[in-house]
Amino acid sequence: MSSLAETFAGSHRASGRHDGPLLEVDHVVVQFGGVTAVNEACFTADPGTVTGLIGPNGAGKTTCFNVISGLQKPTRGTVRFQGKDVSSTPVHRRSKRGMGRTFQRLEAFGSLSVRDNVKVAADIHRGVLKGFLPGGHGKNIDALLERVGIAAYADERADSIPTGTARLLELARCLAGDPKLLLLDEPSSGLDETETDAFGDLLRDLAAEGRAILMVEHDMDLVMAVCDVIHVLDFGSIIASGDPATIRRDPAVQKAYLGYSDEADADAHTVTDLPAVSDDTMVIPAAREGVGS
Amino acid sequence: MSSFLAFTIFGLVSGAAYAIAASGLVLTYSTTRVFNIAHGALGMLLSFVFWDFSVRQGMPTLLALFLVLFVVAPAIGWFLQRFVARGLGDAPVSVSLVVTVAILVATLGLAQQVWPPEARSVQPFFAGTSYEMFGFFITAHQIITIVLSLVVAVGLYVLLNRTRIGTAMRASVDNPELLKLFGGQPERVAALSWAIGTSLAALAGVLLVSTVGLDYFALLLLVINAFAAAILGRLQNLPLTFVGAMALGLVTSYASGYLPTDGLLNSVRNVVPALFLFAVIVLMPQAQLRIGQVKGIVSAPLPSPFKALSWSGALLLGVALVAGALSEANLLLVGTAATYAIVMLSLVLLTGYGGHVSLAQITFVGVGALAYIKIDSPNLVGLLLAGLVAAGVGALVALPVIRLTGLYLALATLAFAVIMDRMIFQADFAFGFNGSLSAERLSILGYQVDSTAGYVWVMAVFFVLMGLALLVVRAGPLGRMLVALRDSPAACGTLGLDQRWFRVGLFAASAGMAGIAGALYAGLRGTVGAAEFQFFGSFTLLLLAVVFGVTSVTGAALGGVGLMMLPVLQADYPGIAGLFFVVIAVGAILLARDPNGLANQLFRLGRLLDRRFGNRIRERIPVLPVPGGSLGGMREQARAEHDANAAADQSLTTVGLGGGAATTPGPDQGPAENKEPAGV
Ligand SMILES: Nc1ncnc2c1ncn2[C@@H]1O[C@H](COP(=O)(O)OP(=O)(O)OP(=O)(O)O)[C@@H](O)[C@H]1O
Ligand SMILES: [Mg+2]
Numbered sequence: 010m011s012s013l014a015e016t017f018a019g020s021h022r023a024s025g026r027h028d029g030p031l032l033e034v035d036h037v038v039v040q041f042g043g044v045t046a047v048n049e050a051c052f053t054a055d056p057g058t059v060t061g062l063i064g065p066n067g068a069g070k071t072t073c074f075n076v077i078s079g080l081q082k083p084t085r086g087t088v089r090f091q092g093k094d095v096s097s098t099p100v101h102r103r104s105k106r107g108m109g110r111t112f113q114r115l116e117a118f119g120s121l122s123v124r125d126n127v128k129v130a131a132d133i134h135r136g137v138l139k140g141f142l143p144g145g146h147g148k149n150i151d152a153l154l155e156r157v158g159i160a161a162y163a164d165e166r167a168d169s170i171p172t173g174t175a176r177l178l179e180l181a182r183c184l185a186g187d188p189k190l191l192l193l194d195e196p197s198s199g200l201d202e203t204e205t206d207a208f209g210d211l212l213r214d215l216a217a218e219g220r221a222i223l224m225v226e227h228d229m230d231l232v233m234a235v236c237d238v239i240h241v242l243d244f245g246s247i248i249a250s251g252d253p254a255t256i257r258r259d260p261a262v263q264k265a266y267l268g269y270s271d272e273a274d275a276d277a278h279t280v281t282d283l284p285a286v287s288d289d290t291m292v293i294p295a296a297r298e299g300v301g302s
Numbered sequence: 303m304s305s306f307l308a309f310t311i312f313g314l315v316s317g318a319a320y321a322i323a324a325s326g327l328v329l330t331y332s333t334t335r336v337f338n339i340a341h342g343a344l345g346m347l348l349s350f351v352f353w354d355f356s357v358r359q360g361m362p363t364l365l366a367l368f369l370v371l372f373v374v375a376p377a378i379g380w381f382l383q384r385f386v387a388r389g390l391g392d393a394p395v396s397v398s399l400v401v402t403v404a405i406l407v408a409t410l411g412l413a414q415q416v417w418p419p420e421a422r423s424v425q426p427f428f429a430g431t432s433y434e435m436f437g438f439f440i441t442a443h444q445i446i447t448i449v450l451s452l453v454v455a456v457g458l459y460v461l462l463n464r465t466r467i468g469t470a471m472r473a474s475v476d477n478p479e480l481l482k483l484f485g486g487q488p489e490r491v492a493a494l495s496w497a498i499g500t501s502l503a504a505l506a507g508v509l510l511v512s513t514v515g516l517d518y519f520a521l522l523l524l525v526i527n528a529f530a531a532a533i534l535g536r537l538q539n540l541p542l543t544f545v546g547a548m549a550l551g552l553v554t555s556y557a558s559g560y561l562p563t564d565g566l567l568n569s570v571r572n573v574v575p576a577l578f579l580f581a582v583i584v585l586m587p588q589a590q591l592r593i594g595q596v597k598g599i600v601s602a603p604l605p606s607p608f609k610a611l612s613w614s615g616a617l618l619l620g621v622a623l624v625a626g627a628l629s630e631a632n633l634l635l636v637g638t639a640a641t642y643a644i645v646m647l648s649l650v651l652l653t654g655y656g657g658h659v660s661l662a663q664i665t666f667v668g669v670g671a672l673a674y675i676k677i678d679s680p681n682l683v684g685l686l687l688a689g690l691v692a693a694g695v696g697a698l699v700a701l702p703v704i705r706l707t708g709l710y711l712a713l714a715t716l717a718f719a720v721i722m723d724r725m726i727f728q729a730d731f732a733f734g735f736n737g738s739l740s741a742e743r744l745s746i747l748g749y750q751v752d753s754t755a756g757y758v759w760v761m762a763v764f765f766v767l768m769g770l771a772l773l774v775v776r777a778g779p780l781g782r783m784l785v786a787l788r789d790s791p792a793a794c795g796t797l798g799l800d801q802r803w804f805r806v807g808l809f810a811a812s813a814g815m816a817g818i819a820g821a822l823y824a825g826l827r828g829t830v831g832a833a834e835f836q837f838f839g840s841f842t843l844l845l846l847a848v849v850f851g852v853t854s855v856t857g858a859a860l861g862g863v864g865l866m867m868l869p870v871l872q873a874d875y876p877g878i879a880g881l882f883f884v885v886i887a888v889g890a891i892l893l894a895r896d897p898n899g900l901a902n903q904l905f906r907l908g909r910l911l912d913r914r915f916g917n918r919i920r921e922r923i924p925v926l927p928v929p930g931g932s933l934g935g936m937r938e939q940a941r942a943e944h945d946a947n948a949a950a951d952q953s954l955t956t957v958g959l960g961g962g963a964a965t966t967p968g969p970d971q972g973p974a975e976n977k978e979p980a981g982v
Contacts, residue, residue: 078796079795079796080792080795080796099795099800100795100796101795101796101797101798101799101800101801103796104795104796104797104798105798108796109796109797110796112792112793116790116792116793117789117790117793118785118786118789118790118793119789119790120785120788120789121782121785121786121789125782126786128779128782129779129782129783129786129794129797130797132779132782132783133783133794133797133798133799134797134798179793182793182797183797185797186797186798
């Protein structure tokens with residue numbers, strides 16, 4: 010379909026119909042009972058840039074994504090997309106307007122093949138009723154799989170592929186809908202070093218097409234290499250924002266991270282070799298229970 | 303005025319009993335995330351146990367009560383959690399619904415087996431003792447009921463908020479892994495909560511049995527009251543649950559006191575709890591899409607068009623040959639099997655592909671039958687209209703609850719089934735109380751199918767056509783979307799799918815298929831009545847669908863025969879009628895986690911036999927078609943597929959074990975499109 014073809018042509022550079030950022034998260038607060046998961050968070054994402062959202066486990070990063078994509082209602086605050094308040098827009102409409110996301114805990118369609126996963130996404134993008142018509146998107150699907158580097162798995166069932174591949178599949182699935190904003194939740198966990206490098210290049214390409222990319226990531230090398238702007242979240246609050254060099258030097262950031270590592274040799278650490286705390290089977294919110302607000 | 307007061311007191315007393323039952327339900331749900339549909343049935347079973355101890359064996363009431371509440375009930379609850387419901391909280395809702403429906407059916411079967419129908423009664427506690435208050439009498443039993451509900455409320459509060467194990471119980475909902483990390487034992491906590499929950503179901507049953515009577519179904523339906531109250535408390539909030547139970551008790555009591563005793567409104571009193579449940583569900587706030595991966599289900603593979611067509615042809619030929627030789631009575635049985643098989647097809651669509659559970663499928667069959675009779679044009683148009691009416695009713699049931707999760711959809715269908723069964727179907731404008739209506743046989747393009755043999759064959763044709771249509775849909779974009787929606791609603795949402803309409807459409811289509819089955823059934827029997835469409839039928843239907851395989855057309859065909867056989871067997875062996883229910887339930891429990899059921903085992907067996915003997919036999923008898931064991935088509939086709947089948951079978955096993963490895967393609971592996979193993 011034409012939208013998929015555009016994916017490769019990079020048609021987004023001219024999509025700035027409004028002034029200001031594509032995505033605006035404005036003083037968002039999310040409380041779960043007594044726990045404040047997100048606390049007055051404000052940040053933006055702009056077309057053509059990769060924005061990093063980092064922070065220790067339980068900092069509220071995934072919750073931010075859920076608020077942006079509409080899976081979680083914020084307690085307070087607004088989310089604006091293309092200048093419009095979308096805080097009460099249902100999930101699927103936000104997607105239609107151009108948001109795409111991946112999940113930290115995989116949400117691939119396990120009983121479908123990798124190719125069918127992407128096909129479903131393309132069908133949904135075309136509209137359920139048009140989905141009745143025979144689809145002419147076969148080649149584009151394969152090109153998309155090729156682009157994210159999982160073409161070799163096209164015929165495998167999605168619940169039998171490695172985690173890293175499944176994350177790339179979720180990215181491919183989003184791209185089938187040609188989103189203006191990509192929300193990637195720990196996309197590189199499960200990838201080896203070469204794959205991560207290739208993934209970093211892909212991210213830069215996607216941004217160069219004019220997409221806004223917002224990424225939660227624990228791999229600091231990747232974050233520092235590809236992000237234009239980084240926001241650091243701790244206990245639900247943004248404690249620092251800036252380009253990678255600024256963030257690397259920021260004392261508050263070092264403290265937030267190093268507070269969890271061995272006190273004795275804390276001085277020896279720099280942010281670049283932070284513990285890669287990513288863990289997709291178990292989140293450890295316990296350390297934070299009741300601390301919020 | 304004093305009668306108003308009396309109804310109020312009576313309402314509060316029933317409300318107190320409902321509250322006890324509902325709090326048990328809330329406890330088990332909130333600690334293990336398993337919604338126990340069998341909660342009322344367990345209360346029923348334990349009331350029978352109480353009767354057995356106190357009346358039949360003549361134990362002192364207090365001893366009997368103690369044994370039931372503190373020994374038998376907790377033991378059953380513990381056993382169920384340990385060996386039946388374990389790990390269900392993380393499974394898809396459809397699986398936990400099937401398992402708890404199975405517990406319900408098993409409980410009923412057990413009760414009927416051990417205590418066959420006869421007149422029994424249980425006296426209220428301190429029968430005859432009552433006190434005068436404000437000019438009317440309140441019995442000691444009523445006071446005890448209210449006091450016990452307060453004791454339960456306070457006890458649960460203290461347990462959950464003031465004890466270590468209670469804290470562990472609350473924590474285990476949020477994160478069982480976490481609980482384990484801190485030294486708690488989620489399994490023990492879960493078993494304890496089921497033990498207490500079952501005890502509370504028993505207490506409610508025992509308190510109610512002196513007024514409700516020792517009746518299998520009346521007590522089983524107590525679960526609806528408990529659901530309604532528990533749902534008002536969002537299945538978590540105990541105080542709100544108590545409020546809900548009291549409100550329900552009052553409404554039920556006023557309804558029985560003030561509704562007119564004739565006309566449709568008279569029968570409303572039978573369904574007040576179901577109406578209340580429906581209302582409460584409709585008023586629930588929007589559910590948020592749940593994130594958290596559901597593993598893909600290893601579905602029975604889709605058959606190739608060639609295979610599907612040849613098996614369809616074989617089935618139709620078989621029915622045509624057999625139908626000529628059968629007696630009228632046996633033909634009716636075959637027709638009934640065909641009806642059930644079509645209804646099972648509707649479950650393949652809804653449950654097998656879509657992952658939703660309906661507890662009202664037999665009710666939709668009734669709606670279809672009723673519509674066919676009322677429309678009174680016994681031809682294809684009338685049949686189609688009957689299907690559309692059923693589909694419309696299905697959409698109406700699904701619409702108000704479509705914002706909610708699958709659990710609430712299933713509960714809404716249960717409430718709907720009870721309302722239809724106890725009120726609408728028995729109304730004068732429908733089948734009438736204990737009445738029946740007569741229906742004419744279908745005429746197709748002007749040709750009336752008079753002979754039963756011919757009619758049965760026509761039904762088989764409908765089954766085949768609908769089965770093939772289903773396979774076509776499943777293989778296309780809609781089928782993919784259906785499976786995607788089952789695997790991850792959250793991902794579908796973020797990809798832009800408005801699932802509400804999709805789900806309404808799915809539910810309506812499934813109800814419409816059941817409705818067509820009903821219309822055909824009405825034509826087959828000539829006369830049909832409300833008794834044929836009771837809500838309980840949908841339970842056995844669901845279980846047998848799961849046992850025989852709810853993901854394949856073959857499973858539906860086998861399941862249809864199985865469901866038809868059930869009452870036949872029960873009539874042939876009345877001594878063990880209840881045991882049949884238990885057997886089906888155990889089968890469903892064993893197979894619930896693999897919804898491909900026996901049909902899939904058959905496919906595997908077929909491939910195995912083909913691999914072992916297929917070639918040898920084909921060499922010996924070069925001109926004959928492939929033997930039945932291979933499930934295959936004609937000789938050439940089977941030969942081409944032989945090698946590929948071996949590989950496909952192997953890969954299916956790999957996936958089934960959750961292995962990530964792809965099978966290494968052998969040198970002699972067939973082309974990809976031949977890889978599909980047999981399975982029609
Ligand atoms: N549905 C929920 N109910 C209750 N608490 C929640 C819920 N979701 C998240 N939380 C809590 O909110 C806090 C932030 O969680 P979140 O998942 O957003 O963190 P995160 O930054 O993504 O962490 P990680 O790096 O481990 O993925 C945690 O304390 C978590 O326990
Ligand atoms: Mg996260």
